[in-house]
Amino acid sequence: MAPVAALALLALIFLLLPGAAPAATSGGAPTAAGGPPPPPSPTGAPETGSPSAGAITLKSAQTGPRKSFYYGFRSPSLRFEIESTQAQNDIRIDVMDEAGETVRSFYRNDVEPGQMLGIRWDGNTAEKRPAPKGHYTFRVVAQANSRIARLAGTSAEPLSLSFDFYVYAFPVLGNHDFGGAQSRFGAGRSGHTHQGQDVMSPCGTPLVAARGGKVQFTGNDSAAGIYLVIDGKGTPYDTAYMHLLHPSPLQTGDVVRTGQPIGFVGETGNAQGCHLHFELWAGPGWYEGGSPVDPLPYLKKWDAYS
Numbered sequence: 018m019a020p021v022a023a024l025a026l027l028a029l030i031f032l033l034l035p036g037a038a039p040a041a042t043s044g045g046a047p048t049a050a051g052g053p054p055p056p057p058s059p060t061g062a063p064e065t066g067s068p069s070a071g072a073i074t075l076k077s078a079q080t081g082p083r084k085s086f087y088y089g090f091r092s093p094s095l096r097f098e099i100e101s102t103q104a105q106n107d108i109r110i111d112v113m114d115e116a117g118e119t120v121r122s123f124y125r126n127d128v129e130p131g132q133m134l135g136i137r138w139d140g141n142t143a144e145k146r147p148a149p150k151g152h153y154t155f156r157v158v159a160q161a162n163s164r165i166a167r168l169a170g171t172s173a174e175p176l177s178l179s180f181d182f183y184v185y186a187f188p189v190l191g192n193h194d195f196g197g198a199q200s201r202f203g204a205g206r207s208g209h210t211h212q213g214q215d216v217m218s219p220c221g222t223p224l225v226a227a228r229g230g231k232v233q234f235t236g237n238d239s240a241a242g243i244y245l246v247i248d249g250k251g252t253p254y255d256t257a258y259m260h261l262l263h264p265s266p267l268q269t270g271d272v273v274r275t276g277q278p279i280g281f282v283g284e285t286g287n288a289q290g291c292h293l294h295f296e297l298w299a300g301p302g303w304y305e306g307g308s309p310v311d312p313l314p315y316l317k318k319w320d321a322y323s
């Protein structure tokens with residue numbers, strides 16, 4: 018077996034093993050120090066004349082990370098090179114959802130065999146809306162006949178280049194529980210009702226943005242303590258995080274990515290014990306005419322996969 022084919026086969030085995038890549042699953046994990054993430058790939062345009070391609074196979078292909086978040090630090094990406102009976106090939110790279118529907122396509126024209134290509138998907142559909150959470154797959158096809166390129170030297174089985182995509186991350190990175198009745202949304206407080214969910218967790222536990230976007234507000238007052246509010250990208254929802262240990266390194270107006278560190282669990286302000294007070298506001302958002310909703314069902318969902 019030629020070394021390249023062996024490598025490709027190894028990559029295939031790797032890709033087909035569920036959960037085989039724990040180190041690559043942290044699409045939303047904290048990597049704040051690394052600066053802004055690389056930009057997503059341009060869509061490109063189909064070949065305008067008559068698109069043409071030889072018999073295309075994939076010489077190698079790799080997808081990562083296995084788990085990523087909308088507006089997160091690491092976009093789902095595909096790196097691949099083709100083999101072909103033709104010197105120049107007009108190809109298309111599709112992002113497919115679980116139902117087999119194409120949610121976004123990228124066009125690359127005059128691709129040569131052995132040329133390494135990279136595609137980074139920003140999680141938006143062709144209509145520029147955030148794709149829903151789910152299991153997605155990249156595929157490489159010839160523009161001319163939509164024939165799917167399979168891994169060279171294997172059977173007709175399509176190469177699995179799939180990944181999981183989420184739109185929210187669980188905000189507490191450590192031990193936690195959702196407390197009792199007094200922690201719940203709507204619980205009685207003197208003079209008002211509790212408009213968030215408390216997540217009990219030791220002081221100093223790292224917090225991350227449940228949804229990236231823009232920092233709408235940072236503050237410090239006697240009730241909320243040190244807090245910040247994030248205007249979620251591509252969604253009417255805002256998220257608020259209260260009783261932080263220290264002022265967040267983020268400032269109002271800063272861009273923040275899904276899963277980006279925003280501070281630590283504390284008990285500043287009117288808090289009994291270390292916890293995150295988390296609020297989820299429906300559109301148009303936090304004190305912009307929206308209203309808070311019960312975040313617990315959402316938190317539980319995010320917790321299950323984060």
Ligand SMILES: [Zn+2]
Nearest residue numbers: 213214215294
């Ligand atoms: Zn609270």
